[in-house]
Amino acid sequence: MPIPVYGHPGTYRPGDTFHNRIDLSLSGVHRPRRAGVCGTQLLGAESIVLAGQYEEDDFGEEEILYSGNGGRDPKTGRQIMDQVPTTGILALLRSVETGQPVRVLRKVLAEDGEPDVYRYEGLYQVVSSTYGPGKSGFQVYVFQLRPFRTA
Template identity: 55%
Template sequence: MPSIFGHVGSYLPGDTFRSRLELRLSGLHRPVRAGIAGSQHTGAESIVMSQVYEDDVFAEDEIIYTGQGGRDLKTGHQTTDQTLNDRNLALMKSQETGQPVRVIRKVYDEERAEQVFRYEGLYRVVGHAYELGKSGFGVWKFRLHPARN
């Protein structure tokens, strides 16, 4: 299936989805588990902020997104340094090409009284660094800003 950069279908920022499977079926974020969709050759199509990486920061004008890897799946804690794997290289490729990245974030929906995935819109990767994270392990941190067409 070819990569899709930018908005998908008629989905707009603010639209919510109940599960990762719904995200996959919508085409907004195809991997059911991975937080980064894309490859080092094409770039990142989308990312999901699932509240599992302690170094992630979501602010109005900037996102700090922690790259993939090094996290213990059972405890959720960072236990090893991250490597420059295909998914992290995908975000670097997006910085190089300037292609927009769809951002989805797990949030609490008060009306439904449950966690949902909300489409936040299009962002551009504007920087990256390899730094010590809160747990003392090396993590890739990617800075994203809202895409201005």
């Protein structure tokens, strides 16, 4: 198991872009090639990817709302059942407790026929979580993240 990295990995900084999930993985900025959360229940989350897959996700200047994973129909992408605590959700819940910085990456849709990219948005702190009815009526986890500030 790789050693967790909290904070900026290597020389990568906010604004850097990556062509695809493989580039994210090889760089170490976000190791999983498919999962939206990199982390463990024991140590917390290292990084997350906002890819526009969940209806509760919202990226704002001073706050991110990030939905837990699971409960979606694989064909339509619609929420069809309640979310249950999986590895990613448990890692984010742990991050609320630890206060460790989490790297945030976001899929940016390209214009004019250019390919989509993943942009490193920076370090955030998971400040809270809720579990309740989402927009589709099913129970979902929603995590509130704010820019990480060192004391």
